[in-house]
Amino acid sequence: MNISTIINEFAEERINYFNAVTPPIVQTSNFAFKSVEDLRNAFEKEYDVWLYSRGNNPTVDILRKKLAALDGAEDCLVFNSGAAAIFASVLANVKSGDHIVSVNGVYTWARKMFEQILPRFGVTHTYIDGTEIINFKKAIQKNTTIFYLESPNSWTFDLQDLKAVATLAKANNILTICDNSYCTALYQKPIELGIDLVLQSATKYIGGHSDVVAGVLTGSKSMIEKIFYSEYMTIGSGIQPFNAWLLIRGLRTLTARMEKITTTTFQVVDYLLKHPKVEEVVFPFNASFAQYELAKQQMKTVGGLLTFIIKVNNANQIEEFCNNLKHILMAVSWGGYESLIIPKYATIAKNEFDSNNLWHKSLRLYVGLEEPDYIINDLEQAFSRL
Numbered sequence: 001m002n003i004s005t006i007i008n009e010f011a012e013e014r015i016n017y018f019n020a021v022t023p024p025i026v027q028t029s030n031f032a033f034k035s036v037e038d039l040r041n042a043f044e045k046e047y048d049v050w051l052y053s054r055g056n057n058p059t060v061d062i063l064r065k066k067l068a069a070l071d072g073a074e075d076c077l078v079f080n081s082g083a084a085a086i087f088a089s090v091l092a093n094v095k096s097g098d099h100i101v102s103v104n105g106v107y108t109w110a111r112k113m114f115e116q117i118l119p120r121f122g123v124t125h126t127y128i129d130g131t132e133i134i135n136f137k138k139a140i141q142k143n144t145t146i147f148y149l150e151s152p153n154s155w156t157f158d159l160q161d162l163k164a165v166a167t168l169a170k171a172n173n174i175l176t177i178c179d180n181s182y183c184t185a186l187y188q189k190p191i192e193l194g195i196d197l198v199l200q201s202a203t204k205y206i207g208g209h210s211d212v213v214a215g216v217l218t219g220s221k222s223m224i225e226k227i228f229y230s231e232y233m234t235i236g237s238g239i240q241p242f243n244a245w246l247l248i249r250g251l252r253t254l255t256a257r258m259e260k261i262t263t264t265t266f267q268v269v270d271y272l273l274k275h276p277k278v279e280e281v282v283f284p285f286n287a288s289f290a291q292y293e294l295a296k297q298q299m300k301t302v303g304g305l306l307t308f309i310i311k312v313n314n315a316n317q318i319e320e321f322c323n324n325l326k327h328i329l330m331a332v333s334w335g336g337y338e339s340l341i342i343p344k345y346a347t348i349a350k351n352e353f354d355s356n357n358l359w360h361k362s363l364r365l366y367v368g369l370e371e372p373d374y375i376i377n378d379l380e381q382a383f384s385r386l
């Protein structure tokens with residue numbers, strides 16, 4: 001399906017709502033039935049009907065269909081956070097005694113799940129360097145049921161060869177789950193490469209305005225239906241209709257926003273690469289990036305996340321640089337209209353700072369929708385005061 005069809009038309013049946021151009025927020029918790037027979041049928045197949053908005057809701061349904069189509073997937077569930085999508089996708093596919101292979105550097109709360117929650121239920125994990133396929137082969141145990149991937153991750157941007165990992169997983173009867181938040185469906189289609197379940201934090205590019213927290217999970221109809229009847233309904237972490245409506249609105253401008261962000265990001269990267277106070281710029285589409293060839297092969301292009309390592313002698317200078325920024329905000333998350341920065345230094349204990357460790361001097365920058373000069377001038381005045 002054409003991407004404009006998906007974004008502008010698909011799953012919208014205006015005849016059902018007064019031919020309104022924009023779909024309504026169906027702000028209801030429950031749906032009424034005319035007969036006991038109808039109600040009985042609804043109980044039997046809640047996945048297919050409107051019964052209760054913790055399950056299905058018409059506004060959420062429009063969003064689900066569009067997001068599934070964007071990913072080239074059969075079906076989709078939308079959660080109240082990306083973290084909830086991560087948790088449901090994994091929990092639905094493990095039992096006590098199982099083992100998960102996860103790549104290094106995945107999202108913080110995915111790591112919490114692997115390290116603190118799942119061990120309580122007898123599920124173990126191994127972290128590997130996912131940049132080499134051989135490491136997956138070596139980590140497989142008899143009880144391995146999931147490969148958990150994030151390509152690229154959101155700080156070092158390590159990639160996995162998704163096609164190769166999916167092939168290896170299929171041969172060993174292992175399920176693959178990939179966090180695709182960095183790229184979105186616009187820049188990378190893991191399902192086409194053979195990945196089973198794809199998740200994204202919709203808080204980032206899909207919402208796009210830093211005003212909604214949400215998560216997406218796409219996959220086969222049988223897998224999504226299974227998760228609907230188990231984790232989705234029992235944890236009750238489905239998205240609310242108003243937030244679903246905000247995401248539908250976000251989708252309308254997704255391609256335009258991504259295009260602008262990508263163009264500006266390449267300009268900011270060029271600026272940083274030439275800057276005397278920058279040691280290194282880590283960005284998947286830099287020719288110097290270790291996995292540049294793979295990045296070009298499996299990603300269409302890149303969004304606004306990059307990391308740069310600043311030339312400083314001590315941590316105070318990192319603080320100074322960040323504190324001196326006037327427009328670029330210091331805040332978590334990314335994917336919105338506003339440029340953001342986080343110094344690695346803020347994530348480690350002060351006394352652990354090691355000026356010989358390049359990563360300790362790294363800053364993660366997200367390039368938003370502002371004009372390139374606005375962002376570059378802000379960086380420049382902060383550099384100049386170092």
Ligand SMILES: *Cc1c(COP(=O)(O)O)cnc(C)c1O
Nearest residue numbers: 081082083107154181201203214
């Ligand atoms: C933000 C993020 C998540 C979690 O999403 P939330 O919507 O914050 O729960 C998961 N993965 C990646 C890569 C993220 O950046």
